[in-house]
Amino acid sequence: MTSPTIIEVALNGPWGRDIQPTMPVSVNELVADAVACARAGAAIIHLHCYDPATGKQDDNAAIYREVILRAREVVPDIAVYPTVPLAGSAMTEAAASPQARFAHVEALAKEGLIDMTVVDPGSVNFSRTKDTQIPPFVYLNPDADIVKGLQVCRNFGLRPSYAIYEPGFTRTGAQFALQMPELLTPLYRFMFSDDFSWGFPPRRYALEAHLALLNEAVPRAPWMVAGLAVELGDLIQDAVRLGGHVRVGLEDARFDCRTSNVDLVRDAAARVRAAGGEIASADAARSILAAYD
Numbered sequence: 085m086t087s088p089t090i091i092e093v094a095l096n097g098p099w100g101r102d103i104q105p106t107m108p109v110s111v112n113e114l115v116a117d118a119v120a121c122a123r124a125g126a127a128i129i130h131l132h133c134y135d136p137a138t139g140k141q142d143d144n145a146a147i148y149r150e151v152i153l154r155a156r157e158v159v160p161d162i163a164v165y166p167t168v169p170l171a172g173s174a175m176t177e178a179a180a181s182p183q184a185r186f187a188h189v190e191a192l193a194k195e196g197l198i199d200m201t202v203v204d205p206g207s208v209n210f211s212r213t214k215d216t217q218i219p220p221f222v223y224l225n226p227d228a229d230i231v232k233g234l235q236v237c238r239n240f241g242l243r244p245s246y247a248i249y250e251p252g253f254t255r256t257g258a259q260f261a262l263q264m265p266e267l268l269t270p271l272y273r274f275m276f277s278d279d280f281s282w283g284f285p286p287r288r289y290a291l292e293a294h295l296a297l298l299n300e301a302v303p304r305a306p307w308m309v310a311g312l313a314v315e316l317g318d319l320i321q322d323a324v325r326l327g328g329h330v331r332v333g334l335e336d337a338r339f340d341c342r343t344s345n346v347d348l349v350r351d352a353a354a355r356v357r358a359a360g361g362e363i364a365s366a367d368a369a370r371s372i373l374a375a376y377d
Contacts, residue, residue: 125349129155143168200271202245206249209282241268274308279312286317
């Protein structure tokens with residue numbers, strides 16, 4: 085291990101409280117959780133903003149701006165980044181075009197409020213291994229959306245955060261990045277799940293397979309373990325020992341999770357330390373990631 089481990093926390097996700105009852109939704113709740121998680125060891129905060137009237141995701145730059153600015157009043161170096169609409173799902177409003185899908189990201193980037201953003205390099209079937217409240221859907225990321233997201237990243241110096249749902253996403257994401265020489269090196273976030281049937285379950289062999297492909301596709305790139313409807317467990321220690329980073333939080337946790345975001349961060353931090361790692365601060369995380377560029 086050559087550098088501290090970055091812990092990212094995903095505060096809520098697109099699920100709504102019917103599926104994840106304890107997740108933060110209001111601006112006040114998001115600010116409080118972001119600050120508490122930063123103090124507990126999270127270097128990066130990821131969130132989805134909501135319309136309190138509808139209870140649905142609302143990717144309005146003004147809401148994200150308020151959360152970020154208020155959180156920075158308490159923790160000045162806090163690193164917060166937004167999501168994008170979950171195209172193909174009824175859980176979020178559909179964006180009419182690639183430009184519309186990344187409009188709030190571009191607005192926040194123009195103000196210098198964010199360091200990174202979601203750009204997912206591929207589409208995937210969201211089917212479950214068991215009955216669920218979530219109807220199956222296809223999460224859509226056509227080439228035009230990927231290109232637009234990466235153009236915004238290149239133009240404003242944002243780091244793309246790639247969710248790698250299937251191994252081929254690594255190859256696709258690497259090829260898109262090669263076509264934009266001025267782009268910051270993407271962060272490859274390997275997605276595992278206990279409940280969804282895409283990708284791999286959270287197992288050591290699966291992490292090793294992801295890493296073997298990443299090393300072929302990109303000689304040197306930052307990566308982390310994450311997932312949806314998942315308990316990463318010992319995979320956190322495996323990631324630390326192999327030089328990676330970790331994401332936890334109520335977006336990623338198994339549904340109907342009653343553990344708070346802060347306690348999920350504390351547990352991840354304890355596992356990092358148990359594996360011999362150190363916890364990266366927000367500024368250290370920026371330096372760690374910048375070393376790949």
